[in-house]
Amino acid sequence: MASGKSVRGWPLMKRKCTTCPFGPNGDPFIRDGVVSRLFKGSQRCHHPVLAGKKETHLCRGARDLQLTILTGFGLLDEPTDAAFEKRSRELGAIK
Numbered sequence: 001m002a003s004g005k006s007v008r009g010w011p012l013m014k015r016k017c018t019t020c021p022f023g024p025n026g027d028p029f030i031r032d033g034v035v036s037r038l039f040k041g042s043q044r045c046h047h048p049v050l051a052g053k054k055e056t057h058l059c060r061g062a063r064d065l066q067l068t069i070l071t072g073f074g075l076l077d078e079p080t081d082a083a084f085e086k087r088s089r090e091l092g093a094i095k
C-alpha cells in the first residue's frame with residue numbers, strides 16, 4: 001500500500017465491501033490492521049491492493065468507525081457523512 005500520498009479529494013466508498021472486517025463476521029486481524037492505518041492517517045480502501053489494482057477511494061468501514069468515535073467525543077453532531085463534511089469545512093480541511 002502506498003504511503004505519503006495525499007488522499008484529499010478522493011471519493012468515499014458508498015458502502016462497505018461485502019467481506020468487510022467491520023461487518024458482523026469480519027476478521028479481527030484485518031480489522032485491527034485497518035484501524036491501525038486509520039490512526040496513521042490512511043483511509044484508503046485496501047481491496048484494490050489485494051487485487052493488484054489502483055487505489056482510488058476512501059474506505060467506508062474506516063469512515064464509519066471515525067464517525068462513531070468523533071461523534072462520541074462530541075466533535076460531530078451526528079455520525080453521518082454530512083456532519084463529517086460540515087465539520088471538515090468548519091476546520092478548513094476541505095473547501
Ligand code: SF4
Binds near residue numbers: 034047
Ligand atoms: S476496504 Fe474498507 S470497507 Fe472495504 S472491506 Fe476493507 S475495511 Fe471494509
